Amino acid sequence: MFGIVFNGNGFVWQSYPIFHLGFTRILHIIVSVMYRPPVCHNRNAFLSAFPNNVVSCRHEGPVWQVAWAHPMYGNILASCSYDRKVIIWKEENGTWEKTYEYTGHDSSVNSVCWAPHDYGLILACGSSDGAISLLSYTGDGQWEVKKISNAHTIGCNAVSWAPAVVPGSLIEQPSGQKPNYIKRFASGGCDNLVKIWKEEDGQWKEEQKLEAHSDWVRDVAWAPSIGLPTSTIASCSQDGRVFIWTCDDASGNSWSPKLLHKFNDVVWHVSWSITANILAVSGGDNKVTLWKESVDGLWACISDVNKGQGGVSAVTEGQQNEQ
């Protein structure tokens, strides 16, 4: 089981980890380690929303990923699928309807990610045709499309936006005016690379190329920021490695990788906690592990069995059904 759980009908289950009271020894977290953006409605309502409602349009292939937009825009969900489509769903009066369908890709769309709400409603989509599309809502049901062709040779597997926080803003007191955000996102592809894209004058340019993986990059996750000058990205790959990339200067020029761990199998997803303290990793070895950075800069696994030991080669199964 990996990444998103789906069944053959093209319906999708969203799942998410639940932390309670910091007491947790997360024994077996939900499979999809995707943290939801700000929640505005009852979780249970969501879980029942999908299969009980007849959704008039559906995907014709496996759905790879779903992403929630910020609740201030309403209940909006984006889904992407093997059928080359990206569909944006909106809930109105208790029923889900398709508000937009994007078919501009020639191949499976693997990943969708909403931009920080400060930028408006913008969706990045990465596809196996190697292109990345950016869909921006311009109002009145209209979406503007910008496409980055050949972002990754062979295909793009993951996209993740940088937080709308100016690096170092915690330390230098902000001037009080609205800061000038530079939109950035990271993508991971079949060319074993992680790329960072920056918007300049309305155009998207490749800013950085991060090389360290020896096989397809399956997921990238840009860590949330509390305003420290450091930016952090996590990437995981078919080669079983998870790297943590950090950049210490605000201009975003020098990224250095640190190996979190080498797993025995493909690593499918990585996901950060709200304050970027904890990284959740899920892989083909049927395990979900949690990692935290220690004082000396090493990453240690904090979930159950391998507590406190960094860099252990085999991550064993947590105890299930502890009663």
Added chain:
Amino acid sequence: HGILWGLIYCERLESTGAACVFVVRRDQDIYMETLRKLFNESHGIFVGLQRCEEERAARARNAQLVQVSKNYRSVIRACMEDMHQAASKSPFVLSVLFVSILSAMELIWNLCEILFVEAAPAGPLLLRLLDWVQLHICDVDNMVREVLSSENPSKHKLFWNVVDIFVLQGRMDEARHLLSKEAIANPTSMKMYKILDDLMKKMPLGNTQTLTEMELKWQHWHEECQRYLQDGTFASNSHMESICKILLGDENAILEKKELMTTWYHFLVTRLLYSHPTVKPMELRFYAQSSMDMFLGEESSPEPLDTILMAAFEFELHQVIKECSVALSNWWFVAHLTDLLDHCKLLQSHNLYFGSNMREFLLLEYASGLFSHHSLWQLGVDYFDHCPEYGRVYLELHIERIPLNTEQKALKVLRICEQRQMHEQVRSICKIMAMKALRNNRLGSALSWSIRAKDAAFATLISDRFLKDYCERGCFSDLDLIDNLGPSMLLSDRLTFLGKYREFHRLYGEKRFSEAARLLLMLMTAHIAPCSFWMTLLTDALPLLEQKEVIFSAEQTYELMRCLEDLTAGKLDRQKFQDDDVETMKVEMLRLALARNLARVIVKEGTLEGS
């Protein structure tokens, strides 16, 4: 035994087909109630500590901090009690575990209080440690009760065990009392008893003298005991002889009573009592290590609790915190303890790279955990408030993610954000609530939220909805809200129009026709009304035009006519417009009414007064 905390169970939700979702959360049962009380009460103590005025005199400050420590401990004990009660009602094997975890926490905290918070000096130190041991090694109480309540205590098989325990714990009076019963029952040993009793009575204890005095007295007493032992006074009674040996601090004799002491730290304290009663705090580490080695011997190795206590005896504060963090796997204990130690100014002197920030680190972790609970998050807010470096930004990130299930909760969250000038978050929350209200067709609520968020665009959207509703149904909903908009009306043009339009209706309802007429006209000429609404406004003007009394002046009528012409000329799709019968009819009616009004008003205005 491994100190676990947190009961987690896995719920498996089956869906159609092979896929399933695991939802993992903490077991929500009786333990939550008890724990919630623990969190609430410790929160109160924490906040009190941050806010209380620091006493200037060192002694007074010390007393203040010791009181805080005692408060925390009493909260732990109360939780233990409740847990015990809850467990007795619905027996659950883990209840025992929980109670033992809490008991361990209290044990550790108590020791830290003695060594770090109170920082008891040599002399009082031993007395505190004795109290500590007495308080926490409770296994004896049952035994004691059993013996004392029996008919013939001195004949009870556990009699000497109890006497030994009393001696080992330095409870001389109780030991003497029991021994007297033995003396009565056994007159032959009366002589031995008297001597032993005397020795026990004379043992120097207490902190009413200086250290040197104490040491001198103790030395003399020790020598006296030594003499009696060597004289063979107790030779005929092995029990009494062993007691005398214990009084002399004979380690082997004390170790023989291993089962009664049950723990190495009990052994440590007994050892100190009878060989180094004036032990200095810094000397504890040597005795602690050797005690543990002697007690545990070859067979057993230290458990997590032992490691923690050892670290405390060695005054390795950071080690204590670290071991507790690992063993307990919950942040409650270490967060509060570290905060207290930080207030005692004990953490800063240590040369650790994030020295005093350890306090903040632990508080942030603890508070972050609280935020995932549906009601305890409110406690978390105060903890973040008292983390000067990252508290605010952590709060900003977490508070946005609280599920706003009810309006009440949203208001609570809002108040917290407003108090702290978190404007971004306020706006975000208001927008979310407005959107939610709009989705559920609660336009009034949506409007008031968007006003609060100062969201002009959204206010415009909602005003449009109101107006649309009015067109469809002929009446307004949420009149109260619209009537009382006040200055917030100016947030958006559409909202202003909505407010003024409603005012028009009110004026009409109050039969203040000329004012209403003036307002109506102004709405169009000042372009407050959107073009799409002009038809409706003109239609609203019809009843005013048809009144017996002439309301619109000539000037006003010309204006209205101009508006109508603008409107009809502006229709791009003339074809469509002309085909629409209703529209055509309306226009015709208006033209007629306006013409008629114009005719009447010209006559009226042309007529002289009184003629």
